[in-house]
Amino acid sequence: MATRFEFVLLGEDETLLQAAGEEALREITSLEKRLSYYSDTSELTRINRRAAYEPIPLAPDLFSLLREAERFVKKTGGAFDPAIGPLLRCWGFVEGSGSIPDDTALEEATAMSGFHHVHLDKNSNSVRFDHEGVEIDLGAIGKGYALDEAARIVKGHGITNALLHGGTSTVVGIGTSYDGEPWRIGIQDGDAVLGTIELENSSLSISARSGKFFTSGERSYTHILDPRTGHPTSEAAVSAIVSSTATRSDALSTAALVLGSAALELHDPETGVGVWRTADPSSVLVLDGLPAFDRNLSWS
Amino acid sequence: MLTMSNRMPNRLDSISRRDFLKTSSLGTLAGVLTSEWVLLEPEPTELRPSITDTVNCAVIGYGLWGREISATLLRLEEANLVAVCDTYPVMLRRAERSLSEISTYTDYREILDHAEIPAVFIATPSHLHSQIVLDALQAGKHVYCEAPLASSIDDARRIAATARAHEGQIFQGGLLYRTEPQYRSVYGFIRSGALGKAIMARAQWHVRESWRRSSPDSARTRALNWRLDPEISPGLMGEVGIQQYDTAMWIFGGLPTAVSGFGGVYYWKDRDVADTAQTVMDFSTGERMIYDATIVSSFDAMYDTFYGSDSTIILRDGKAWMFKEVDAPMQGWEVYARKDKFYKETGIALLANATKLDALGQDATDDDPNAETPLFHALKAFMDNYFFGPYEPVMNYQKSFDATVVALKANEAVIANSRIEFQPEWFEI
Numbered sequence: 250m251a252t253r254f255e256f257v258l259l260g261e262d263e264t265l266l267q268a269a270g271e272e273a274l275r276e277i278t279s280l281e282k283r284l285s286y287y288s289d290t291s292e293l294t295r296i297n298r299r300a301a302y303e304p305i306p307l308a309p310d311l312f313s314l315l316r317e318a319e320r321f322v323k324k325t326g327g328a329f330d331p332a333i334g335p336l337l338r339c340w341g342f343v344e345g346s347g348s349i350p351d352d353t354a355l356e357e358a359t360a361m362s363g364f365h366h367v368h369l370d371k372n373s374n375s376v377r378f379d380h381e382g383v384e385i386d387l388g389a390i391g392k393g394y395a396l397d398e399a400a401r402i403v404k405g406h407g408i409t410n411a412l413l414h415g416g417t418s419t420v421v422g423i424g425t426s427y428d429g430e431p432w433r434i435g436i437q438d439g440d441a442v443l444g445t446i447e448l449e450n451s452s453l454s455i456s457a458r459s460g461k462f463f464t465s466g467e468r469s470y471t472h473i474l475d476p477r478t479g480h481p482t483s484e485a486a487v488s489a490i491v492s493s494t495a496t497r498s499d500a501l502s503t504a505a506l507v508l509g510s511a512a513l514e515l516h517d518p519e520t521g522v523g524v525w526r527t528a529d530p531s532s533v534l535v536l537d538g539l540p541a542f543d544r545n546l547s548w549s
Numbered sequence: 550m551l552t553m554s555n556r557m558p559n560r561l562d563s564i565s566r567r568d569f570l571k572t573s574s575l576g577t578l579a580g581v582l583t584s585e586w587v588l589l590e591p592e593p594t595e596l597r598p599s600i601t602d603t604v605n606c607a608v609i610g611y612g613l614w615g616r617e618i619s620a621t622l623l624r625l626e627e628a629n630l631v632a633v634c635d636t637y638p639v640m641l642r643r644a645e646r647s648l649s650e651i652s653t654y655t656d657y658r659e660i661l662d663h664a665e666i667p668a669v670f671i672a673t674p675s676h677l678h679s680q681i682v683l684d685a686l687q688a689g690k691h692v693y694c695e696a697p698l699a700s701s702i703d704d705a706r707r708i709a710a711t712a713r714a715h716e717g718q719i720f721q722g723g724l725l726y727r728t729e730p731q732y733r734s735v736y737g738f739i740r741s742g743a744l745g746k747a748i749m750a751r752a753q754w755h756v757r758e759s760w761r762r763s764s765p766d767s768a769r770t771r772a773l774n775w776r777l778d779p780e781i782s783p784g785l786m787g788e789v790g791i792q793q794y795d796t797a798m799w800i801f802g803g804l805p806t807a808v809s810g811f812g813g814v815y816y817w818k819d820r821d822v823a824d825t826a827q828t829v830m831d832f833s834t835g836e837r838m839i840y841d842a843t844i845v846s847s848f849d850a851m852y853d854t855f856y857g858s859d860s861t862i863i864l865r866d867g868k869a870w871m872f873k874e875v876d877a878p879m880q881g882w883e884v885y886a887r888k889d890k891f892y893k894e895t896g897i898a899l900l901a902n903a904t905k906l907d908a909l910g911q912d913a914t915d916d917d918p919n920a921e922t923p924l925f926h927a928l929k930a931f932m933d934n935y936f937f938g939p940y941e942p943v944m945n946y947q948k949s950f951d952a953t954v955v956a957l958k959a960n961e962a963v964i965a966n967s968r969i970e971f972q973p974e975w976f977e978i
Contacts, residue, residue: 264819268763275613282620283647290624290921306649374649407765 251287252392252416258403259410259427269406273399273413280395283311286334286386287343296376297334297384300367304375312374314387314394314496315367321390321500322364325515329504330476334384335361340481342472347463349470359479389473393454393499396421400495412448418455419502421495422448431540436523438487443525443533446491447540454498456506457487475507484509484524491521491539510534603629604935607660609681610673611635611644612773614695618670619648621924627932628668632660637769657681661688668719668935670928671695674772675788676781679704686715691939693931695723696791697953700783702975705953709978712946719934721942722949725923726796728930732923735862735869735899739800744857745877747801750838751854752793754785757847759817760824777820784960785812785826785842791956793840794830796853798952803833805955807970810962816845826963830955862899867920870896951976 254277258266285291296305307315321329334343339358341348350358366383369376387394392415400421403411410424412432422432431447436455446453458471462481470481488505492498497520505512505524513535516522521538606628608619615635622628633644634654641653654660660669661684669685670693671678679699685692692712698705712720726732739747762773776782786794798804812826825843832838852865859877863870872894873883887898927944934942954975962969 264759264761265763267759268761271758272762279616279620290925292623295624308647308649310646405765406763 251281252418254396254399254413254415256399256403256414257412258408259424260408265406266408269403269408272406273402276398276402277395277415280391280398284387284391284394286384286388293385293387300376301378301381301383304370304373304377306373306375309374312369312371312376314390315369315376315385316371317496318387318390318500319364319367319369321497321504325501325504325508327363327477328475328507329389329500330362330364331385331387331390332364332367332383333362333474333476334386335359335382336474336476336479337386337472338384339479340470340472340474341463342461347470347472349465355479362476362479389503390496390500392416393419393452393495393497396452396495396499418457419495419499420448420453422451422453425449436487436489438525443487446489448491449540451491451493451540452495452498453489453491454495454502455487455489456502458482458506459486473503473506477507482507485512485526485534487525488512489521489523489539490515493519505535513537603627604668604932605629605631605666606668606670607632607634607663607666608670608672609634609657609660610671610677610695611640612672612674615640615670615672616643616647617924618672618693618928619644621922621928622670623648624921624925625928625932627936628928632663632666634660637772639764658684661685661690667691668693668931672723674775674781675783676700676704676775679708682708683711686711686718686720689718691719691931691935693719693721693723693928694949696795696949697783697787697956698722698949699953700781700787700957702954702957705950705957706978709946709950713978717939719931719939719942720946720949721927721931721934722944722946722952723927724795724944724949724952725792725927727799727943727948728926729867729923730926731867731869731899732796732864735864736800738871738899739855739857739862740802743860743871743880744855744862745859745874747834747836747855747857749836749856750797750800751856752797752838752840752852753849754789754793754842754851755846755848756844756850758844760822760844761817761819777822779821779964782822783957784822784963785824785844786810786828786840786959786963787953787956790826790828790840790842790959791952793851793853794838794955794959795948795952797830797832797836797838798955800855801832801834801836801838804951804976805830805832805838805971807831807968808955808959808962809968810959810964811966812963823963828959828962830959863896867923869899871899872896947978950978 256270258270260266283292286293288294299305318331335358337343339350339354361382366379396413396415396419399413400423412422414420420434426432431449433445433447434453435445436443438457461472462469473482475482485506488502490498490502490505501515501520505515505522509524512522512524516537521540522535523539524535526532526534604627606622608615611633619630622630632652632654634657635641636655644651644653660666668691671681672695675697678694682692682694698708760776764770764773776788809829812823814820814823815825817824824845827841830838852863854861854863860871860873883897889896889898930943934940958969
């Protein structure tokens with residue numbers, strides 16, 4: 250995750266708020282240690298190294314997270330897929346800032362990527378890969394999951410109104426804001442505020458091509474890859490997903506960026522979707538189910 | 550495969566890695582002495598023992614540090630964490646969620662009854678260690694006990710005496726730096742004279758956190774906040790200072806003779822236990838240690854610095870640098886060593902992989918995501934002792950007791966804003 254997490258916790262008892270916030274932050278730190286793709290010592294790395302050779306028993310929470318990831322892979326037709334370690338390596342995003350791979354290497358990495366190589370056994374709570382080189386990176390879902398766990402701890406302390414965010418790209422709104430109104434969150438792309446969204450016991454995730462990228466020639470290449478093609482996505486500039494959990498919004502916002510206009514199909518009673526082709530809010534391609542979306546509020 | 554001819558135990562059942570390694574090393578020694586290396590004839594399959602590679606472990610106390618120990622045990626391939634005990638059901642549910650194939654208990658004695666769990670790691674509040682450690686040792690367990698050993702010297706002495714009486718069992722105190730590779734490297738360096746005449750140490754632990762714990766259950770909230778209860782809390786010096794006191798005692802090679810303490814509640818006004826404290830400690834070897842700890846400011850985090858007539862060495866984040874005096878003798882190697890700027894000073898990196906970091910363009914002060922924690926190395930030492938020992942642990946009962954006495958007395962000095970002269974008999978078990 251390697252990002253900054255911040256909480257706003259509302260309540261009368263400052264001591265309780267402090268203790269709850271510290272406990273929630275500790276949980277995030279603990280999850281980061283367990284789920285990091287980039288650390289040699291994480292549980293996820295242990296899985297990535299060994300699951301091609303033997304089934305690896307998983308802790309119930311990690312098994313559930315992988316099962317949820319599997320469901321998102323199916324729901325998005327593979328636009329979200331955490332088993333893209335070989336592709337990330339191939340594009341140079343693991344040990345550097347990115348570079349264009351040759352066709353053969355890309356073909357091999359694409360063949361080696363994808364959650365269809367990952368097998369979850371619910372009887373033994375274990376995971377197995379069907380060949381060497383398969384790697385899971387939970388970067389597109391881990392931040393949301395960590396925030397959901399943090400929210401669970403915060404609520405467990407009896408706190409009913411709070412705002413939690415990780416890196417400003419995933420936000421959890423618990424209850425309401427100071428004024429009893431829903432938490433109002435601006436969606437920004439570069440210097441432009443595209444609009445605001447209201448959150449009340451829901452989560453918002455934003456994905457953007459501009460977050461991390463490299464340039465080659467006159468083209469820029471985002472680190473968000475389309476798992477289906479093996480190439481950096483170019484469909485949209487920004488996507489926004491509002492959903493009941495941050496795990497879900499985090500995963501689906503990545504998928505929405507990859508899907509572009511096709512992201513409309515992600516819309517259901519639990520999920521609001523918005524996708525922008527450029528920073529110009531007039532070019533919103535899809536907008537459905539975003540709660541109280543107020544387009545371009547800051548520009549008016 | 551070359552191996553010894555007749556050294557494998559002729560047992561039908563499985564043998565432990567521990568037995569295997571001991572047998573193997575004895576066999577290897579005999580082989581060297583007699584030069585009788587021969588190719589082994591394959592034994593009948595039914596006689597060949599299977600090797601159990603792991604030791605079943607249990608963690609007693611699943612609070613913050615118990616969870617850290619559990620997570621670390623998961624990374625040690627020799628350890629098989631099979632059970633967790635905590636008196637708070639919420640913690641057990643947490644363990645069941647985040648650990649695979651785990652059994653949970655609310656009474657530690659049930660774990661002690663399990664003959665197939667030979668190693669227990671005790672991470673309860675400090676004032677609850679004593680009875681658990683005594684029962685665990687009586688039950689024949691190998692014990693890792695968090696530091697301080699106890700929140701009273703009497704309890705700590707009981708623990709140490711019991712550990713001494715069970716010499717066939719491992720007892721390791723939870724003091725982390727004598728087994729940490731960078732610290733061990735610097736220890737050898739300093740002992741070989743790198744500081745010149747050692748004069749003093751300065752160390753700190755700065756963290757921004759409340760130490761406050763909260764639960765919807767008020768009785769549980771009181772129990773969780775034992776660190777803030779002056780009756781049972783070892784204070785900042787007992788809970789965290791003990792680690793750095795022990796480092797100074799190790800590096801200087803002696804016990805302190807006196808400690809002066811200062812401290813108070815400067816920020817977290819909901820308590821009587823100091824949130825910021827300082828001590829000045831005189832050592833029998835002639836050096837002085839200045840130490841401060843706070844949970845109000847996180848500035849500059851944690852470090853240990855050792856000052857001498859030729860150089861000063863600072864250890865932090867698993868790394869170390871040496872700053873030489875201009876008139877200090879050259880040792881040769883430092884010409885080629887990596888150097889890092891710290892404000893107006895230039896530190897010579899005492900890093901095993903400094904050249905590699907240079908090649909990767911990484912700053913020596915960057916955090917290394919792959920670096921193992923001091924706790925990992927401490928638990929690894931325990932595992933090595935289990936499989937290759939038992940031998941005297943680096944942090945044995947005496948050293949763990951010494952550090953506990955020093956830290957608890959330092960806490961007393963802080964509370965009383967006074968100077969305490971250490972009496973030799975305090976360190977007797």
